[in-house]
Amino acid sequence: MNDEQLLRYSRHILLDEIGIEGQEKLLASHALIIGAGGLGSPVALYLGSAGVGRITIVDHDRVDATNLQRQIAHNLARIGEFKAESVRQSVAAINPDVKVIPVTERADDTLLDKLVQEADLVLDCTDNFATRHAINRACVRNRKPLVSGAAIRFDGQVSVYDARNAQSPCYACIFPESDSLEETACATMGVFAPLVGIVGTVQAAEALKLLCGIGQPLTGRLLLLDGRGMEWNEMKLARNIGCTVCGTP
Numbered sequence: 001m002n003d004e005q006l007l008r009y010s011r012h013i014l015l016d017e018i019g020i021e022g023q024e025k026l027l028a029s030h031a032l033i034i035g036a037g038g039l040g041s042p043v044a045l046y047l048g049s050a051g052v053g054r055i056t057i058v059d060h061d062r063v064d065a066t067n068l069q070r071q072i073a074h075n076l077a078r079i080g081e082f083k084a085e086s087v088r089q090s091v092a093a094i095n096p097d098v099k100v101i102p103v104t105e106r107a108d109d110t111l112l113d114k115l116v117q118e119a120d121l122v123l124d125c126t127d128n129f130a131t132r133h134a135i136n137r138a139c140v141r142n143r144k145p146l147v148s149g150a151a152i153r154f155d156g157q158v159s160v161y162d163a164r165n166a167q168s169p170c171y172a173c174i175f176p177e178s179d180s181l182e183e184t185a186c187a188t189m190g191v192f193a194p195l196v197g198i199v200g201t202v203q204a205a206e207a208l209k210l211l212c213g214i215g216q217p218l219t220g221r222l223l224l225l226d227g228r229g230m231e232w233n234e235m236k237l238a239r240n241i242g243c244t245v246c247g248t249p
């Protein structure tokens with residue numbers, strides 16, 4: 001680390017748990033963020049400001065006026081631009097140490113397999129079950145930790161599914177693909193603006209902890225937030241041995 005970096009990251013370096021060693025791990029890390037919307041915005045801004053050296057962000061959508069109420073990495077001037085590119089510009093304005101790689105393609109199985117393989121950790125910041133399951137499958141196949149977040153109306157959820165850990169459930173253990181969950185069209189649903197900030201910030205915290213190897217990750221625990229009462233609940237999660245994704249065939 002050079003002098004400028006020692007200054008920039010001094011408040012992390014002062015933490016015994018992180019120190020210079022942890023900060024160097026962050027600088028050498030590669031995070032993959034799927035979704036550059038409400039959750040992906042705070043996730044990318046915090047990982048970027050904290051100095052995660054490489055961030056690949058995937059989103060095929062463009063910024064529109066209805067996004068700005070909660071998708072804090074975008075702004076008026078970037079309406080019509082690709083969200084992934086807009087996030088790249090926002091992170092670049094904060095931290096020149098970080099290389100953000102925008103990917104403006106749809107996150108399908110082939111693309112995810114390639115990108116997940118190259119990353120140290122994956123953050124699911126999407127808003128639909130089909131993509132969530134595709135991300136989970138790619139993480140299980142490539143044994144990469146997945147930090148999963150969801151937020152709709154006043155309700156949020158966060159957990160970590162870590163395929164490197166034999167005890168850890170995968171996303172499909174908890175939300176089986178066979179469940180014909182009604183796809184809630186987030187594009188037309190209400191979302192309380194700071195809710196995505198709260199959930200995305202917890203995701204960013206879990207990602208930084210995992211990358212530094214500190215604290216106790218949310219693996220095997222699902223945090224549930226009721227934003228109306230501002231109440232957090234925790235559910236213990238167990239692996240489903242019959243899981244079609246991570247179970248032994």
Ligand SMILES: [Zn+2]
Nearest residue numbers: 170173243246
């Ligand atoms: Zn599973």
